[in-house]
Amino acid sequence: MGRLFGTDGVRGVANADLTAELALGLSVAAAHVLAEAGTFEGHRPTAVVGRDPRASGEFLEAAVVAGLASAGVDVLRVGVLPTPAVAYLTGVLGADLGVMLSASHNAMPDNGVKFFARGGHKLADELEIRIEDVYEQHRTGEPWARPTGAGVGRVSDYAKGVDQYIAHLIGVLPNRLDGVKVVLDEAHGAASRVSPEAFARAGAEIVTIGADPDGLNINDGCGSTHLEMLRAAVVEHGADLGIAHDGDADRCLAVDALGNEVDGDQILAVLALAMREAGQLRKNTVVGTVMSNLGFKLAMEREGIELVQTAVGDRYVLESMKAEGYALGGEQSGHVIVLDHATTGDGTLTGLMLAARVAATGRTLADLAGVMSRLPQILVNVPDVDKSRVTTSAELAAAVTDAERELGATGRVLLRPSGTEPLVRVMVEAADIEQAKAVAGRLADVVKSALG
Structure with a gap:
């Protein structure tokens, strides 16, 4: 069997590569592996399960919930929420496991399963490998140990998660967004409800596009992989900036008032200077990847900020940040991690912080992003x-x-x-x-x- 886990969970064409049987089996295997590791020791385990709006997420969610409950794990089903919201709730609710069903920026036929450990952090590579091995071992014949009676997991809906997550986002902003006009492109994805409400509560004047998910239109000609609609909308509405999420809203890209793209490297540069000014840029260091534009590296050198580069993938950025105690890191693609406030890339938080910087300084996004020049x-x-x-x-x-x-x-x-x-x-x-x-x-x- 080839490796199932990639850099961001298990992905494939839903109901072809990623079947209900696979989702169920991986969930049972994850429960067994975490039990082996002592994660559940001394208490009844709980998992938070969320998804993006893809139609296939409905049956895959059912499979994951069934697998976890059959392994004796109580499940809190939070419904359609961004990946970082599921990670946040996993941590704040003291859950032992989080599961997100999404294929992020991939087209609608795809879907994926992503696991979070206690605290809302992505699973370590060795745990993912162990989950694959245990799944394969039982798929080929060895029966699972199954609880019965009161030992089976219970399933309930957790409706308060949306408001908890939005309150968290607003609570960590350095200032309000009054006077800033923002166009939000939600990619018909998981942030279609959360992001507009968060920006509005923070005081921004908002225009929303791509916020009508029907299960089939996620990432379809919109969002962070298709900025054309956002560029046009920002110019049409005379907005100060535009924010584009991907399907699960763990990243964002931006557009300035003239419709020019502001990518993840430029966003990192803007936030690095803001956090240094606030005394929050620990060790005066930002973490990027080997894909970071050379212009970003040169800008950080000029500003006296150290740049640490990792392999591609926000999980590797996060590993470096956690190991060395850094506060800010991310990727050119728009995955930005502010470790004091999130355990993974959070597109809504990133967009809010970028808009907050515009509001606080009174400068245009183009001016702020001009701290670096992108090399071709x-x-x-x-x-x-x-x-x-x-x-x-x-x-x-x-x-x-x-x-x-x-x-x-x-x-x-x-x-x-x-x-x-x-x-x-x-x-x-x-x-x-x-x-x-x-x-x-x-x-x-x-x-x-x-x-x-």
Whole structure:
């Protein structure tokens, strides 16, 4: 069996790759593994289960709830909420386990299962591997130990979660948003109710688009992967900024008043300076990934802020932050973690904090984001190749060496297999965009020929 867990849980086409049987089995396995690890010792375990609005989330939620309850875990079903809300509630309610059903920015046919440990933190790699192993062991014949009678888990709906999460978001803001006009693109996703209400309660004047989920339209031409509608709406309504979430709202991208994109690196730069000013940027350090734009690194150096870079994936950013006590980290894609207030990337919190900075300074978002200049960066996705051979192909290694020699000190190359999709990502940065495009195109062709 190939590995089920990627960089962000288990994902696949719902009812094809990710079936009800798999979701149920993984949930039972997770309960058994956490019991083995002593997580449930001395008390009856509880889990928080939430989902995004995908139609498939309805039957997958039922499967997860059934699996957990059959393993003796009481379940609090919180319904449609963002991933960071499920993580927050897992922590604040003292639950032993959190489960989120979402495929984030992926198209509607996909779905996913993501587990959180006690406290609302993502499971460690070794626990995910153990869950896979236990699942496979029982899938191939060994029966589960099943409680009976009063030992089975009880299931209840927890309706207060929405208000608890919104109150938390508003409570951690440094200032109100009065006088700021914001367009919110909710990607017809999990934040369609939460985000507009939070911004409105915080004092912003809001215009909302992409906030009518029907189970089928999540991420469809909207949200953080499709900024066109948000750009147009910000300009049309004369807004100060726009905020775009993905399907599960664990990230956000922004748009300034002229409709220009403000990406995760720029958001991190703005928040890093704000937190340093407030004395909250511990160790004067921000955490990024190897995909962070070189312009971000140069800006942080100029501002006297240390940049620590990790592997791609917000889980690795979080691991570094927790290990070293850093307060701020994130990815260019818009996953931003403010560790004092969240255990995972939180798109609504990030958007609120960005708007709060605009309100507090009276400066435009374009002016604030101008702290860094993005070097041209080309990203090419190469599908239908053997992504497992990225690091072992001699032909590919030679092509990368040639490209790096051509770019010199003014650019860089990064090839990496996607953690959530069957493709290889080719990233090239250069001082000149045409050179970046040319080098990226040549490398993409080599990836196809060498790994196809």
